[in-house]
Amino acid sequence: xxxxxxxxxAAAQSFAGQDHARALTEHGRREAEIAGRAVAAVDPPxxxxxxxxxxxxxxxxxxxxHGGFSAEAQVLDDLYGGDVAAVLAAVAAHAGTTRTxxxxxxxxxxxxxxxxxxxxxxxxxxxxxxxxxxxxxxDALDPQWCALQWFGAPRTLAAVARGPR
Numbered sequence: 780x781x782x783x784x785x786x787x788x789a790a791a792q793s794f795a796g797q798d799h800a801r802a803l804t805e806h807g808r809r810e811a812e813i814a815g816r817a818v819a820a821v822d823p824p825x826x827x828x829x830x831x832x833x834x835x836x837x838x839x840x841x842x843x844x845h846g847g848f849s850a851e852a853q854v855l856d857d858l859y860g861g862d863v864a865a866v867l868a869a870v871a872a873h874a875g876t877t878r879t880x881x882x883x884x885x886x887x888x889x890x891x892x893x894x895x896x897x898x899x900x901x902x903x904x905x906x907x908x909x910x911x912x913x914x915x916x917x918d919a920l921d922p923q924w925c926a927l928q929w930f931g932a933p934r935t936l937a938a939v940a941r942g943p944r
């Protein structure tokens with residue numbers, strides 16, 4: 780079964796000329812580093828769909844660099860303001876043969892997608908990651924087949940990223 784990783788973008792500037800152009804803060808860059816190392820330690824993605832917003836693109840780039848995984852990002856406008864239906868359509872259209880797909884996006888669709896597919900309610904703070912067993916296929920994600928495998932807020936992910944002592 781495929782694995783779907785949902786990463787909410789890391790902490791970003793409160794204001795910018797356009798919302799789409801908000802960049803990560805220093806705190807956000809640290810969150811993205813932690814998320815990348817934690818994801819790589821558990822289940823490195825081999826594909827990624829990333830919102831076109833600057834904060835999401837930066838989150839992905841930093842996470843990939845610090846996690847050391849090689850997934851290439853497909854940057855999609857539909858994930859910027861997307862609702863869950865747009866996100867599911869993007870997954871169906873772009874996931875292909877990916878085994879572990881990383882979605883980098885925004886609230887409220889991150890938490891809504893997880894709840895719709897698994898029934899689990901999670902608090903998707905900036906830099907939080909959820910791993911879902913997805914199925915039966917990318918173009919037919921069905922709540923009867925999906926399950927929340929793990930969830931981590933940035934503080935929890937920091938412990939995973941450090942590894943055993």
